[in-house]
Amino acid sequence: MAHIADNHQVQRATDAIKAAPVSNTKSGGPGDGTCSDSSRSAEEGSYCLIKSVKHLSDRGFTRLPDRYILPASERPGDGPGRVKLPVFDLARLRDPRQRAAMIEVLEAACRDYGFFQAVNHGVAREVIAGLLDVARRFFELPVVARARYMSPDVRAPVRYGTSFNQAKDPVFFWRDFLKLASCQPLSAVVASWPDEPADLREVAARYAMANHQMFMELIEAALEALGIACRRSLLGELAAGYSQIMLNCYPACPRPDLTLGLPPHSDYCLFTLLLQDQVEGLQVMHHGRWLTVDPVPGSFIVNVGDHLEIYSNGRYKSKLHRVRVNSTRPRISVASFHSLPAERVIGPAAELVGEGNPRRYKDTDYATFLSFLASTEGKHKSFLQSRKL
Secondary structure (H helix, E strand, O other), rough: OOOOOOOOHHHHHHHHHHHOOOOOOOOOOOOOOOOOOOOOHHHHHHHHHOOOHHHHHHHOOOOOOOOHHHOOHHHOOHHHHHHHHEEEHHHHOOOOOHHHHHHHHHHHHHHOOEEEEEEEEOOOOOHHHHHHHHHHHHHOOOHHHHHOOEEEOOOOOOEEOOOOOOOOOOOOOOOOOEEEEEOOOOHHHHHHOOOOOHHHHHHHHHHHHHHHHHHHHHHHHHHHHHHOOOOOHHHHHHHHOOEEEEEEEEOOOOOOOOOEEEEEEEEOEEEEEEEEEOOEEEEEEOOOOOEEEEEEEOOEEEEEEEHHHOOOOOOOOOOOOOOOOOOOOOOOEEEEEEOOOOOEEEEOOHHOEOOOEOOOOOOHHHHHHHHHHHHOOOEOHHHHHHOOO
């Protein structure tokens, strides 16, 4: 059965939050490193370009800085279609009489779409609303307060930044983000998370535990769909596996036709669980077309990651997706990436390799991925392509 976060886990994480030191760094006012309110000087533009697109948007910039303008061939284009993703009902999965039918739904979704909508997932509304609210308030902090967590190191467990892979992006993307490592046990990492807003640690910890429980249910079902007989040991590893939460802010953009919030990419994990507000922006590549996904209140969008494509030996596909921005409404989303412990090597499952179905991927691990990301842009499915045989 899936690992269930109990009240003892919640208490341990809460105790860690209360015991964690709170920074005395203050923000706002003269000399705090934020951009001047009296001018839009070249210095201001340069500073904010590196630190925060939200500040550019809030300041009312009407011209998109050149660093954010994509080549014509990579711009979002006009008139995208829409896609209705398969719906996966976890309440029906939990019903023994309906489980087999839902396993078939999951199999088809992972094989044909690489994406699905998860409903009746059991994550409380107040937990979801709380995280979206605290994420919004984090990105409303002064630039200097957020910039305390900036790092060029893609390995940093807590990292604030902008764009996609800022150190390597030849063109920047219209996004600010905060990455939070959320490995199990959660109490070991929560003290490193930002202490502003004051309730961020507690709110994010409760969300992380509920989100991890949902992931465990989904991956157990996926292993069943793949016909993996000896699942218990792998599920034990996943219960203590690596995960991270990415809070994303896509501000209103003066020229959304010239840029993107995120470029086409796939995710390095088993499953990604995406929570988003009511502003659309996610697009998936399906049958060679970019299609917009409609936000469904209370649901999660789940997508197959590179790890699951490798583990399934190509039976399931990690599909390309990207994020469009708009000129009027900011968008907040939270992506949670889940996989095995960082040091664990992953390759195709033995049950899925044999005569007529040769091994299609090399073994890989998280350190190999981070080295790749530190040396290149990491867009499209470039890392996964490097692991193919």
